[in-house]
Amino acid sequence: MAIHRLVYLLNEYCFAPDAKILMVTFNKTLVNFLKYLYNKLDEEISLSFDALVNDNKDKVKICSIDSIIYGYFQEYKESSGCNLELVNNKTVKYNFINRAIIKLKDKYPKVQYIDLAFANFLLDEIEWIKACNIRKLEEYQSTDRIGRTATSQKDVPQKIAKNSETKKAIFELMQLYTQLLKENGLVDFKDMALIALDYLKENEHRIPKYTHIIIDESQDLTRTQLEIIKLFYNSEKSYSSIMFIADTAQSIYTHSWLVRGRSFASIGFDMTGKSYILSKNYRTTVQIANLAYSLIEKTPEIIEDENFVKPALIDKQGPFTRAKNLSK
Structure with a gap:
């Protein structure tokens, strides 16, 4: 559907010189899959996928959200002289979270989860906080987590009480963990996205704007990722459009934002009367x-x-x- 929408917009709503389309997918694999789907379209669409993009390279951009984040993170590094490197190795991340737990454990003796035994749970909670672009303790204290994965580990909570000492301790642990990473010239992926978001906001006048945005698999995106995409939207045209394509039954990422009834209003979009349910299964x-x-x-x-x-x-x-x- 996303590819059909792209072709339709290109043919019907991109005549103005500054009209452009951005199609964002969750990862590089989906970009390649979109190419595969396009090439399977009816023969009446005579352009190949490569011709579609290359012939309209000034009007169409198809990319993954990860490539956007990484690109602007690199731009931030060049402009700021920062030498932070991305850490993908889980062992390295667990080394730093364990160090942070050891440092903080004595400060919160009554919080049972500030313990090495709960390192996996704590790291996941920290990454969720960052994925939700939660910057202040007060916001974390008042926010319910939706979509936490059930675990077989004993004593791991499915829900953390609001306005609790536990949340205060976890938030401080996040700050310490992030600080330890940066002191060693490292940054995790969730922080890289936050850095890219802040950099884009500070340089919004330089961001390329798109008249139309198509977001495929939007049920998998975090709040931070959605807020990044939103910065590229030019809503000033009467025919501007932003399209979210989602299937909540396929949501498998615990840090996703648009889950369990979270509305588009939570990211600044009023979709009242503008959504369509596609219920027929042709697959x-x-x-x-x-x-x-x-x-x-x-x-x-x-x-x-x-x-x-x-x-x-x-x-x-x-x-x-x-x-x-x-x-x-």
């Missing part, structure tokens, strides 16, 4: 779709989401399927 056979639904219908986190849509099946038959070894 799979009736048998596969029924099997898939049987696996998620007992998952309240998905079914109870107000944006969840039960698929309406078309008469596309296939062999019956069996699920095996789902516990592995």
Whole structure:
């Protein structure tokens, strides 16, 4: 659908010299998949994907959100003389979170989670805080986390009480962990996104603006990522448009923002009367779709989401399927 939308906008709403389209996907793999889908479109669209982009290179940009973040992080480094390097190695991150826990443990003796045994839980919570662009303790204290993954680890909380000593301790741990990284010339991916966001806000007059933005797989994006994309939107034209394409049943990232009923208003968009539900499933056979639904219908986190849509099946038959070894 995103590719069809791109072609439609290019042909119908991009005649002005400054009219441009930005299509953003979650990662590089999806960029390649969009190319594959475009090349499978009906023969009536005679342009190849490469021709579409190259012939309109001044009007169309297709990229992943990660490439936007990384590009502006590099620009920030060059302009500021900063030498921070991205840390992707989990072992290195756990080394720093463990050091932060040891430093802070004695300050919060009554907070049981400030302990090396909960390093995985604490690192995930810290990355969620950053993904939500939460900068102040007061905001963290008053914010409910939505979408936390259930864990088999004993005593790990599914919910942290608001305005609690636990949240205060975790927030301070985040600050200490981030400080230790920076003292060693490192930054994690969530902080890289925050740095890119701040840099873009400070240099908004230099940001290329797009008349139309298409955001594919928007259910997987964090609040920070969505706020970055928003900075590229030129809403001044009467025909400007921003399109979010999402399937909440496919949301697998615990740091995503648009989950469990969070509205677009939370990121500054009024979508009242502007959304469309696409319920027909053309991708799979009736048998596969029924099997898939049987696996998620007992998952309240998905079914109870107000944006969840039960698929309406078309008469596309296939062999019956069996699920095996789902516990592995």
